[in-house]
Amino acid sequence: MDQTAHTHADTFTAEEWKRIDEIISTYAGKEGSLIPALEEIQGVTGFLPESIQRYVAGGLGIPVSHIYGVVTFYSFFTMKPRGKHHLRCCLGTACHVRGAKRNLEKLERTLGIKAGSCTDDRMFSIEVVRCLGACGLAPVMTVNDDTHKQVRESQIGDILDTYADSQDG
Ligand code: FES
The missing domain is CATH 3.40.30.10 (Glutaredoxin)
Known part of the structure; x- marks a missing residue:
């Protein structure tokens, strides 16, 4: 996907966005893919801010409101950056x-x-x-x-x- 489309491109590295794209391609079109996809993406970025949620929504064709609901429901997802x-x-x-x-x-x-x-x-x-x-x-x-x-x-x-x-x- 076009890197310039990322609203928070400065927050994550090009390498991280590449990994996110790879994860999205792996899970796109597969049923029950949202939670494992989010887990893997959080493994790359450390957290799931709104910019990532919107991006995943576009990539997986899932409403962003649904993604937000999942991220806020499960305590192992976080919207705030966490350190190592x-x-x-x-x-x-x-x-x-x-x-x-x-x-x-x-x-x-x-x-x-x-x-x-x-x-x-x-x-x-x-x-x-x-x-x-x-x-x-x-x-x-x-x-x-x-x-x-x-x-x-x-x-x-x-x-x-x-x-x-x-x-x-
Ligand atoms: S108030 Fe209970 S552990 Fe701090």
Whole structure:
């Protein structure tokens, strides 16, 4: 497809758009193809913003409203960019009273991004959540599948360093 037609061409690389086109060609015209196609595309781009949803809608001949419904229904799809290492910082009551806000601010300062966004190199993203189910060990944050409990502001740098080193994969 014509690359100039991409409204967010600057967000993704030419190589990523090529992969998206390949995925769309693989699934076009096949029944039940939307979810696997979206999964593969998210594997390439990391997230499924509206521009991608519109593009997939055109490519697969599926109404964009239907695609939006699927993306917002399944929690493994995301419309916001996520980094390779996705941080969830709990600001629920138990965590809040034990200093979670300071932890969040330290995360934001250290990574140079605000909660809800992703670093330019797509290594880290931050999400604020309301409870991670470990209130007794507040303040709590998770990095990918790892849970960090009773986190102090002074530990944030070391926690991030652990993941910044694992750039492989
Ligand atoms: S309020 Fe943070 S884990 Fe429950």
